[in-house]
Amino acid sequence: xxxxxxxxxxxxxxxxxxxxxxxxxxxxxxxxxxxxxxxxxxxxxxxxxxxxxxxxxxxxxxxxxxxxxxxxxxxxxxxxxxxxxxxxxxxxxxxxxxxxxxxxxxxxxxxxxxxxxxxxxxxxxxxxxxxxxxxxxxxxxxxxxxxxxxxxxxxxxxxxxxxxxxxxxxxxxxxxxxxxxxxxxxxxxxxxxxxxxxxxxxxxxxxxxxxxxxxxxxxxxxxxxxxxxxxxxxxxxxxxxxxxxxxxxxxxxxxxxxxxxxxxxxxxxxxxxxxxxxxxxxxxxxxxxxxxxxxxxxxxxxxxxxxxxxxxxxxxxxxxxxxxxxxxxxxxxxxxxxxxxxxxxxxxxxxxxxxxxxxxxxxxx
Amino acid sequence: xxxxxxxxxxxxxxxxxxxxxxxxxxxxxxxxxxxxxxxxxxxxxxxxxxxxxxxxxxxxxxxxxxxxxxxxxxxxxxxxxxxxxxxxxxxxxxxxxxxxxxxxxxxxxxxxxxxxxxxxxxxxxxxxxxxxxxxxxxxxxxxxxxxxxxxxxxxxxxxxxxxxxxxxxxxxxxxxxxxxxxxxxxxxxxxxxxxxxxxxxxxxxxxxxxxxxxxxxxxxxxxxxxxxxxxxxxxxxxxxxxxxxxxxxxxxxxxxxxxxxxxxxxxxxxxxxxxxxxxxxxxxxxxxxxxxxxxxxxxxxxxxxxxxxxxxxxxxxxxxxxxxxxxxxxxxxxxxxxxxxxxxxxxxxxxxxxxxxxxxxxxxxxxxxxxxxxxxxxxxxxxxxxxxxxxxxxxxxxxxxxxxxxxxxxxxxxxxxxxxxxxxxxxxxxxxxxxxxxxxxxxxxxxxxxxxxxxxxxxxxxxxxxxxxxxxxxxxxxxxxxxxxxxxxxxxxxxxxxxxxxxxxxxxxxxxxxxxxxxxxxxxxxxxxxxxxxxxxxxxxxxxxxxxxxxxxxxxxxxxxxxxxxxxxxxxxxxxxxxxxxxxxxxxxxxxxxxxxxxxxxxxxxxxxxxxxxxxxxx
Numbered sequence: 001x002x003x004x005x006x007x008x009x010x011x012x013x014x015x016x017x018x019x020x021x022x023x024x025x026x027x028x029x030x031x032x033x034x035x036x037x038x039x040x041x042x043x044x045x046x047x048x049x050x051x052x053x054x055x056x057x058x059x060x061x062x063x064x065x066x067x068x069x070x071x072x073x074x075x076x077x078x079x080x081x082x083x084x085x086x087x088x089x090x091x092x093x094x095x096x097x098x099x100x101x102x103x104x105x106x107x108x109x110x111x112x113x114x115x116x117x118x119x120x121x122x123x124x125x126x127x128x129x130x131x132x133x134x135x136x137x138x139x140x141x142x143x144x145x146x147x148x149x150x151x152x153x154x155x156x157x158x159x160x161x162x163x164x165x166x167x168x169x170x171x172x173x174x175x176x177x178x179x180x181x182x183x184x185x186x187x188x189x190x191x192x193x194x195x196x197x198x199x200x201x202x203x204x205x206x207x208x209x210x211x212x213x214x215x216x217x218x219x220x221x222x223x224x225x226x227x228x229x230x231x232x233x234x235x236x237x238x239x240x241x242x243x244x245x246x247x248x249x250x251x252x253x254x255x256x257x258x259x260x261x262x263x264x265x266x267x268x269x270x271x272x273x274x275x276x277x278x279x280x281x282x283x284x285x286x287x288x289x290x291x292x293x294x295x296x297x298x299x300x301x302x303x304x305x306x307x308x309x310x311x312x313x314x315x316x317x318x319x320x321x322x323x324x325x326x327x328x329x330x331x332x333x334x335x336x337x338x339x340x341x342x343x344x345x346x347x348x349x350x351x352x353x354x355x356x357x358x359x360x361x362x363x364x365x
Numbered sequence: 366x367x368x369x370x371x372x373x374x375x376x377x378x379x380x381x382x383x384x385x386x387x388x389x390x391x392x393x394x395x396x397x398x399x400x401x402x403x404x405x406x407x408x409x410x411x412x413x414x415x416x417x418x419x420x421x422x423x424x425x426x427x428x429x430x431x432x433x434x435x436x437x438x439x440x441x442x443x444x445x446x447x448x449x450x451x452x453x454x455x456x457x458x459x460x461x462x463x464x465x466x467x468x469x470x471x472x473x474x475x476x477x478x479x480x481x482x483x484x485x486x487x488x489x490x491x492x493x494x495x496x497x498x499x500x501x502x503x504x505x506x507x508x509x510x511x512x513x514x515x516x517x518x519x520x521x522x523x524x525x526x527x528x529x530x531x532x533x534x535x536x537x538x539x540x541x542x543x544x545x546x547x548x549x550x551x552x553x554x555x556x557x558x559x560x561x562x563x564x565x566x567x568x569x570x571x572x573x574x575x576x577x578x579x580x581x582x583x584x585x586x587x588x589x590x591x592x593x594x595x596x597x598x599x600x601x602x603x604x605x606x607x608x609x610x611x612x613x614x615x616x617x618x619x620x621x622x623x624x625x626x627x628x629x630x631x632x633x634x635x636x637x638x639x640x641x642x643x644x645x646x647x648x649x650x651x652x653x654x655x656x657x658x659x660x661x662x663x664x665x666x667x668x669x670x671x672x673x674x675x676x677x678x679x680x681x682x683x684x685x686x687x688x689x690x691x692x693x694x695x696x697x698x699x700x701x702x703x704x705x706x707x708x709x710x711x712x713x714x715x716x717x718x719x720x721x722x723x724x725x726x727x728x729x730x731x732x733x734x735x736x737x738x739x740x741x742x743x744x745x746x747x748x749x750x751x752x753x754x755x756x757x758x759x760x761x762x763x764x765x766x767x768x769x770x771x772x773x774x775x776x777x778x779x780x781x782x783x784x785x786x787x788x789x790x791x792x793x794x795x796x797x798x799x800x801x802x803x804x805x806x807x808x809x810x811x812x813x814x815x816x817x818x819x820x821x822x823x824x825x826x827x828x829x830x831x832x833x834x835x836x837x838x839x840x841x842x843x844x845x846x847x848x849x850x851x852x853x854x855x856x857x858x859x860x861x862x863x864x865x866x867x868x869x870x871x872x873x874x875x876x877x878x879x880x881x882x883x884x885x886x887x888x889x890x891x892x893x894x895x896x897x898x899x900x901x902x903x904x905x906x907x908x909x910x911x912x913x914x915x916x917x918x919x920x921x922x923x924x925x926x927x928x929x930x931x932x933x934x935x936x937x938x939x940x941x942x943x944x945x946x947x948x949x950x951x952x953x954x955x956x957x958x959x960x961x962x963x964x965x966x967x968x969x970x971x972x973x974x975x976x977x978x979x980x981x982x983x984x
Contacts, residue, residue, distance in 0.1 A: 173380050229586075232417065235402040235410025248418040253586035273403040277396060284392040291385045295378055303376050307384075318391055325398045 005360035007057070014289045018337060018352065021282050022049055025338030028267045031245045032259040041259055041340055048342045052349025059353030060360060067354075068301055071115075071122040075143070078115040081108045082150040107343035109151045109159040114350055116163050117308030119143060124174040125301040131175045137184075140167050158333040161319075162312055169311040170304055226256040227326045233262075233269040234276075234325055241272025260339045261332055264324045279338075283317045293359050302358035309351040419594065420584045423555070426575025427522040429602035431536065431565065433611040434637070434836055440536055440566075442522045446498040448506060449491040449517040452483070461515055468505040468513075469495055491517060514589060524559070524566075524653040528961075531618050532609065534643035534674035535772065535834065537564020538652035562652070564674065565607070565834060567773050575602035606836040608637035615959045616947045617642045620940040626907070626926040627675035629814045629832070630944050633821045633919035636830035636841065638770070640923075640944060643675040677768075677775045679926065680810040684889030684933065685738045685870075686820075686909050687759075687805025689856060692735055693823050694758035695746050696852040703855065705749075706730045709741035716797040720744050735859025738870045738886060740804045747803025752794050755802060756782035761846040762819040763829050764811050770832040778815055781808035805887060817924035820885065820911045822846060824860070824919050826853050853917065860885050861916045871934045875942040877914070880949050884912030884941065886933035905929040908936030914945055921948050 002009075026049075030042040067074075085108045123143060127136055144167040151160040168184075176184075233249035236242070247269035249255045258266040268276050287310060294306040313336050320335040322328035334341055336348045402410065427442035448469065452458055466473055471494060483492045495502060498518065506516045524539050540562040542554045554560070560574065561567035578599035583591045617628050617640045630640040647664055664672055673679070695701050711725035722740040726733065734742035747755060759765060765780030779785075781802060786794040801807030811819075814832050822829050829844030860883040863869040865876055870886045887909030908930035913922040923941040930936030950956040 169384070173377050175377075229417075231402060232410050232413045234399065235406050236414035237403055238407040238411065239404055248583075249414055252418060252583070252591065254414075254417050268399065268403065273399055276399045276403070280392050280396055280399075284388060287388045288385055291381050291388070295376060295381045297376060300376060303381075307381070310384075314388060314391075318395070321395045322398070325395075325402055327398055 002363050005060075005063075005357075005364050007060075007360075009360045009363050010060070010356050011289065011293060011359050014286065014293070014352070014355070017282055017286045017289060021279070021286070021337045024267070024279055024282075025263065025335075025340075027244070028263050028270070028338065029259045029340050031247075031270060032250055032255075032263065032266050034245070035251060036253070038259070044342075045340050045345065048345040049349070052346045055346060056349040056353035056356065059350055060356040062357070063361065064302060064305055064354060064357045067118055067357075068122045068125070068305075071118045074115045075119040078108075078112045079146060079150065082112060082147060084108075086150065086153055107159075109154070109156055110343040110347040112147050112151065113159070113162060113166075113312055113347055114354070116144065116147060116166055117305060117312070117351070117354065120166055120170045121301055121304035121308055124170045124304050125299075127174055129175070131177060132171060132180065134180065137171065137176075137180055140171060143167075156332070158319075158331045161331065162315055162333065165311040165315040166308045169307055173304065173307060226262075226330055227323075229254045229256060230262050230265040230324050231326050233258075233265040237269040237272045237275075239273045241268075241270050241275055244270055246270060260341060261320065261330075261334050262324060263339050264321055264335055267338075268324070280317075280321065287314050287317075290355060293355055296362060297358050298362040302361070306355050306358050309355055312351065313348070417586075418583055420582055420590075422519075422580045422582055422590075424578035424580055424596070424599040425520070425522045425559075426577045426599035427601045428524060428539070428559070428566075428575060429573030430604040431573070432604060432606045433609045433614075434607065434639075435610070436606070437611045438527065439532060439607065439609065439611065441525050441527070443525050444520055445523045446503055446518045447493050447521050448495040448498050448502060449519050450480075450494045451491045451515045451517060452480075454515070458515060461513055464509075464513060465494075465516065468509065469502050471495065493519075496521075497523065522559075524649070526649045526653070529648045529650060530646045532614055532641065533564075533646045533649050534672070535564050535609075535638075535641045535676070536649060537566040537568075537773075538562055538647075538649040539566050540652055563672065563774075564772060565605075566649075568771050569605055569835065572605055573602040576600040607834050608632070608639065608836050609641070609834065610639045610951075612951060612956065612958050613640040613944055613947055614642075615961075616640075617940065617944050619959060620943055624930065624936075625669070625928040626930065626937075627679055627813045628923065628925045628940065628944070629676045629817050630921065630923040630948075631814075631817055631821070631830065631832055633825070633830065633913055633922040636818075636832045636843070637836070638832055638834045639921070639948070641674075641676045641834075643673065643679075645669050645671040647671045674772065674774075675926065675928075676813045677770055677772055679812055679928075680776050680778045681812075681907055681926065681928075682807070682809060682889040682891075683805040683811040683816055684887030684907070684909050685740075685805055686816055686885050686887035686911050686933075687802075687809060687811075688735060688738065688743050689820060689823055689860065689885050689911075690759050690762055690764065691743050691746055691750075691755065691803055692731060692856045692859065693762065693848060693852060694750055694755055695731065696855060697758065697848060698750060698754050700754060701746060701749050703731065703851075705746070707734075707739075707742045707745040709739050711741075713741045713744055715744060715748060715800045716795075718797060718800075720800055731855060732859050732862065733868075735856065735885070736862035736866050736869050738863075743803045744800050747799050748796070750799075750803075752796075752799045752802065753782055755799065756780050756785075759809070762822050763844065763846075764809075764815050764819060768812075768814050768818055768832045770814060771834055771838065775814075776812055778812050779808060779810040806890060813924040813926050816909070816911045817922045820860075820913055820924070821919055821922045823848060824853065824857050824883070824913060824917060826850065826918075857883060857916045860913075864912070871910075871938050874934065875912075875938045877942060877946055877949070880945065881915035882912060882942065882945055883914065883916040884910055884938070886910050886938060888931070888933045891929070905931050908933035910934070910937035910941045912938065912941040912945055914949070921945055 026042045026045055029045055033039055033041045120140065120143065123140060144163055148160045148163050229249060233247065233255045236249065237247065245251065247266060250258050250266040250269050255262050255265050267279060290306060290310040290313070294303045294310065297303040297306055316333055316336045319328055319331065319333045323330055334344050337345065430438055430442070431440035433439050462476065465471065466476055476494060479492060479494055503518060506518055509516065526533070526536065539559050542558045542560045546560060547554045561570035576599065579597045581594040583594060585591055613630055617630065621628065621642050621644050625644050627644070628640065628642040629638060631638050696703055706728050709722055709726035709729050712719055712721045720740065723738065726737055726739040726741065729739045729742040733739065759780040765778050767775045767777050783794040786792060798807050802809050818830055818832060827846045827848040829846060831841040831843060833841055861881070863886060864871055864882050864884055865873070867873060876882065889907045889909060891904040891907055908927040909925070910933045911922070911924040913919040923944045925937040925940045927936035927940070947956060
């Protein structure tokens with residue numbers, strides 16, 4: 001036992017996995033963009049990783065109990081930020097999602113992911129019981145759905161959806177009554193297609209956003225063009241892949257946003273099934289390592305924080321990989337640590353900072 | 366510390382473990398999904414990726430040139446650029462339109478119309494917005510590669526007719542292959558291929574069409590060519606040499622300025638066509654680029670039918686030229702004495718109807734009948750012969766049937782007979798109709814090329830030459846309709862008289878020195894009341910002259926038709942004389958060629974006058 005939490009108690013195995021995944025991401029970003037006007041993107045991504053690591057270190061120093069103390073205030077702050085973004089945020093590609101912060105444009109919804117992890121962790125810890133009552137469930141639902149609604153209005157369906165698993169996994173771990181679970185599953189089953197339907201018919205601008213963001217040709221070349229191009233990239237990669245920098249779907253731009261949301265398709269084309277196995281097993285290792293940290297957490301609060309992070313990362317991987325092979329519709333959810341993106345990468349490292357934070361403190365009295 | 370900080374609550378280890386197992390299952394299912402695509406169906410997707418990546422760009426083979434008999438170029442091809450507009454990115458497209466309109470001088474309406482027309486085509490297929498790019502257009506596209514990536518240049522081979530309208534109806538024109546033609550030859554043609562549509566371009570399409578080459582290129586997702594994989598060069602079409610003599614053609618064309626009608630000049634020994642004119646005409650260069658719909662409609666519906674080749678398609682009453690057939694029939698059938706005479710008081714009554722003659726010729730024998738073209742003499746001959754004898758000789762001399770010239774859509778004309786009357790008119794032949802036919806009116810219809818061949822047959826003792834335009838044409842056989850020497854002598858003497866005797870119908874106007882020039886005039890009433898109504902004017906008679914030289918076993922024959930030209934002797938005969946004279950001048954080596962009508966149309970300007978784009982100031 002130590003007197004004070006120390007950086008040497010970081011989960012170095014976890015960091016090793018993160019480094020491998022990030023490295024694969026950087027390579028694929030390089031391959032996808034080096035011959036295009038976007039060349040040099042991998043350096044920007046590397047910078048974000050550096051910033052993320054620094055953030056991770058900083059956040060690990062603040063005792064998570066202190067963070068949980070401040071959770072209500074943070075929650076109110078996050079909601080306020082989301083409202084501000086909606087009112088006066090910097091609009092890009094048809095979506096109000098960014099606020100300008102000292103030159104950098106930050107995606108507030110990424111910050112909200114961290115806050116919801118803390119807020120729900122605190123709530124679930126406070127419940128004090130092995131069984132959640134209906135009132136508890138309703139409160140959790142409200143806590144989650146307010147930011148979800150605000151993010152949906154941006155509109156950013158992907159990020160909004162990502163908040164839900166934090167509540168679901170948290171509730172499952174806190175103890176859900178079977179009947180509540182059943183009702184919840186039924187409600188989800190009813191709401192998801194409805195939401196999808198809304199996206200198509202009630203909010204054309206939302207649809208427009210995704211189209212514009214991912215690839216402008218979608219409507220012109222018929223529905224499913226992106227998915228098809230992604231599938232072609234994946235399928236044509238074969239078992240061994242076409243080789244680094246040699247994927248025609250990737251290099252010639254057939255894969256939509258190949259450096260970001262569809263980076264797994266680009267990787268699958270160039271590195272083949274072997275490469276996909278490697279990457280997906282790395283992600284599985286990441287998840288299992290996170291769950292291990294949750295199991296060994298000093299208290300329930302720590303466990304909820306770690307599992308909140310796990311829920312979000314796992315959901316990202318599941319939805320993104322499914323989209324790439326056409327099992328799920330295109331929603332604009334990036335692959336954590338691999339997809340190019342400043343705020344998203346920073347979030348992952350900050351979230352891992354919370355995990356380190358919990359881990360370091362189990363060695364402390 | 367706050368109440369939530371209590372650390373004695375147990376961590377739900379079982380549920381966390383369950384979460385781990387579920388994660389393993391999820392990742393394994395994802396890997397199964399990837400396995401399906403990357404291993405099970407990998408061949409299928411590899412194929413699709415190749416199709417995405419590789420595009421086949423045809424290299425258009427130039428069509429073979431057409432040369433005249435002395436190797437002068439009548440038709441050739443030149444490389445030119447078409448400007449393509451890529452439509453993959455509709456936003457960028459809308460933004461670029463004003464710049465494109467200005468830079469390429471395309472009117473807003475025109476461009477809009479073209480985009481509208483291609484609305485249902487797949488968006489990745491570019492459209493041709495300017496089929497014939499000027500140098501300025503090419504420079505514009507090249508200099509805006511970066512900011513206007515939507516524009517692409519495509520090299521095409523375009524037909525060039527340096528002489529414009531000269532020989533146009535015979536040469537024909539080219540155009541995009543029609544769906545019907547593609548259906549017939551599915552392996553040969555792709556949409557957009559250029560094929561011969563009329564005239565020689567169509568007749569010899571298979572010879573002069575080349576084999577297109579193919580370039581395999583790698584394109585990116587917006588269709589931009591990244592690099593070339595390989596090239597199969599185009600094989601240019603073979604040139605063909607025509608029997609046409611550009612010098613004679615130009616003489617004839619010049620004589621037909623502002624006239625309507627047709628002319629055929631042939632080598633009377635071989636059937637080689639030396640010159641062929643049809644008026645009104647058109648400029649086939651207009652078709653070589655994309656012909657605008659209104660212009661096409663005008664050409665097609667013009668009552669003057671400029672697209673018709675009248676030398677082989679005009680079926681008209683031959684008028685007195687037909688008297689050559691009558692004379693031959695009279696002598697060869699032996700139904701009438703060769704010394705038969707008739708008295709011409711200026712008109713005669715047959716079957717209760719008055720038939721007029723030009724003027725009172727008095728006593729007329731065969732020679733005078735031909736020389737002075739006495740109608741009354743031939744009315745009588747016709748009555749004595751009867752329609753079936755006339756029909757037999759007319760058909761024997763090649764009338765009423767196609768000559769077999771190597772051009773599409775030749776017309777057969779019509780030689781009436783009793784059988785024909787019953788078959789087509791469902792009544793017996795009226796003997797009175799024979800009287801009109803005897804002077805080349807009534808039901809009888811001929812084309813200029815038929816009359817030229819007929820005259821040669823009579824003057825050569827019955828050889829029916831095969832008219833043709835392709836030099837070195839293989840295996841052309843002459844027909845034969847033997848005519849006795851006596852008959853040839855008498856009829857050709859008559860035709861010599863037409864030109865050279867003082868009372869000949871040409872009044873000595875077209876005599877040629879040192880040339881044994883002969884021929885027969887014709888002045889035919891126009892029967893087409895419908896056409897007259899359409900044109901809104903009363904038509905003058907059609908003037909005919911079929912001339913040849915020398916008077917026996919001729920070398921050259923020229924048939925000319927001047928529609929609404931009045932007397933054949935004054936309208937058509939001088940044209941024939943000019944051509945025959947040019948032929949002999951050339952032979953004697955003192956021919957002065959007229960100034961060439963060839964123009965440089967290498968980089969034609971816009972296909973049609975373009976309105977400046979609205980609201981755009983251009984220098």
